[in-house]
Amino acid sequence: MNLEKYILAVVTTDSSKVTGGTAIFICSETKEMDDYAKKLEAILDGIAHKISEDVYIIVKH
Template sequence: MAKIVAVFTSERQEVAGGAPIFIADDPAELQRLANLAEKILDCNAHQLTEGLYIIVDHRASE
């Protein structure tokens, strides 16, 4: 099973949970940070809503 390793959001009140949460001030910064984390962590960024990305490690299922 894949593992969520980070959450990036511009809507602080919409998230909580067991993965690190990063808050961005605007949509451009949110996208930039999610894409950067995707590359650094060698994972996949998935946009769930306009203000929410999750970073998923699909290798965790191996």
């Protein structure tokens, strides 16, 4: 089995919306969340997807 797509990290301002076995970054405000998502996207060589107003996932495609 070869994993080609997976979630590298989750960035949120609402910790009640996320759980799991990946890195979770909890931010205090939306601007901080947007900044973290942008930086993690570059650092992890992934793609940031905003899936709600308070949750991003960073995905490896």
